[in-house]
Amino acid sequence: MADDKRGRNKQARNAERRQREREVAAELERGDEAEPPVDAGELADFEAELEAVTFPATGTEVVAAVGDREIESVEGSYRLEELVPETDAETFDAPAAVLVQVQRPTVAEAMKQVVEASTTLRNPAFSPAQRKAYEKTFRELKAVDAVDDDEGIQAISDWIVERIQDKETLPSSRAVRREAAKFCRANGYEVRNDEWLGI
Known part of the structure; x- marks a missing residue:
């Protein structure tokens, strides 16, 4: 060359x-x-x-x-x-x-909903750490809920969007993990304390 x-x-x-x-x-x-x-x-x-x-x-x-x-x-x-x-x-x-x-299309779809909903906030900026935590929670739900048409991912993304609309703020990554753990336990999935969702 x-x-x-x-x-x-x-x-x-x-x-x-x-x-x-x-x-x-x-x-x-x-x-x-x-x-x-x-x-x-x-x-x-x-x-x-x-x-x-x-x-x-x-x-x-x-x-x-x-x-x-x-x-x-x-x-x-x-x-x-x-x-x-x-x-x-x-x-x-x-x-x-x-x-x-x-x-990872199902995670991308969920994050699209969350990011677009967050643009209605006065300060819509996601911190990189918070975004990674949301994505990791969705990936964990995908791994747990692989056979159930990703209803966990949809339920948690809907919950986040509702929180954004109702409280006009992004829920903390800890709150998202806690809600995901509640969803898993309510649907018969075991969540151990040493796992990402185990809050």
């Missing part, structure tokens, strides 16, 4: 692509699900379509550009607009961030 501007740009793009691939692979490994619901080939095809988006990009910009794109998962088919919050409050630094969002 020539040592000119075009060659250096190509090397930089290749390095960025490899870094995104490593980030997605690391996120998949860290995930608590036995296997991600979206196939890696599907994610690679989708990443190619994301090249049309200039990053960093808001959720609104991502949905406007590729919102009608169908994502196939083992649980069904989802349009991107069902998984990414259509709001300027949600920002994605790179295509890898969008890929991480859509690789």
